[in-house]
Amino acid sequence: EDQVTQSPEALRLQEGESSSLNCSYTVSGLRGLFWYRQDPGKGPEFLFTLYSAGEEKEKERLKATLTKKESFLHITAPKPEDSATYLCALCAGGSEKLVFGKGTKLTVNP
Amino acid sequence: NAGVTQTPKFQVLKTGQSMTLQCAQDMNHEYMSWYRQDPGMGLRLIHYSVGAGITDQGEVPNGYNVSRSTTEDFPLRLLSAAPSQTSVYFCASSYSPPGVTEAFFGQGTRLTVV
Numbered sequence: 530e531d532q533v534t535q536s537p538e539a540l541r542l543q544e545g546e547s548s549s550l551n552c553s554y555t556v557s558g559l560r561g562l563f564w565y566r567q568d569p570g571k572g573p574e575f576l577f578t579l580y581s582a583g584e585e586k587e588k589e590r591l592k593a594t595l596t597k598k599e600s601f602l603h604i605t606a607p608k609p610e611d612s613a614t615y616l617c618a619l620c621a622g623g624s625e626k627l628v629f630g631k632g633t634k635l636t637v638n639p
Numbered sequence: 640n641a642g643v644t645q646t647p648k649f650q651v652l653k654t655g656q657s658m659t660l661q662c663a664q665d666m667n668h669e670y671m672s673w674y675r676q677d678p679g680m681g682l683r684l685i686h687y688s689v690g691a692g693i694t695d696q697g698e699v700p701n702g703y704n705v706s707r708s709t710t711e712d713f714p715l716r717l718l719s720a721a722p723s724q725t726s727v728y729f730c731a732s733s734y735s736p737p738g739v740t741e742a743f744f745g746q747g748t749r750l751t752v753v
């Protein structure tokens with residue numbers, strides 16, 4: 530069974546304090562791994578897609594990386610506006626369904 | 640483009656009542672899905688559609704019904720609401736299968752069943 534486990538469940542950072550969020554997964558052939566951001570009361574918003582181990586993608590203060598067992602979302606010098614819940618999701622090869630992790634709630638204090 | 644539009648944003652139902660959650664997209668996407676999000680759990684797939692006239696079940700389909708008569712619309716029907724269906728519901732659409740390209744989500748419908 531395809532599984533996605535995100536850690537930590539919650540993370541508090543001071544503004545400028547860099548850190549990483551983890552997404553561990555088990556899947557029978559990865560089709561794609563996705564990172565989404567979700568603000569309170571809103572729907573998830575797409576951030577990145579990663580398809581193969583070794584791939585990296587960056588956007589402003591965020592960088593996503595992928596290995597054969599996990600993905601990291603690195604946040605460099607975060608700002609309070611980066612506060613949100615970050616969701617990891619994957620799709621197995623031959624499937625058309627996304628499997629989501631429970632998310633990491635990030636709070637960045639000024 | 641409005642993207643993915645869900646209505647209503649909030650709804651309170653009594654046990655046993657039926658209702659339809661509306662979802663419309665204006666991006667000409669073939670793939671549409673319904674998820675529910677509960678505290679402490681990830682988004683779970685209820686039903687999905689790969690095109691007009693084609694639907695299939697997801698992880699938690701019991702108690703829900705869907706149809707897809709047009710590319711734009713994908714309504715979710717609760718046949719006889721139960722307190723266990725209290726949740727936040729999200730509709731999503733994508734150009735390609737969700738595992739290939741990103742999905743675009745609506746703003747959600749918060750449903751309470753009393």
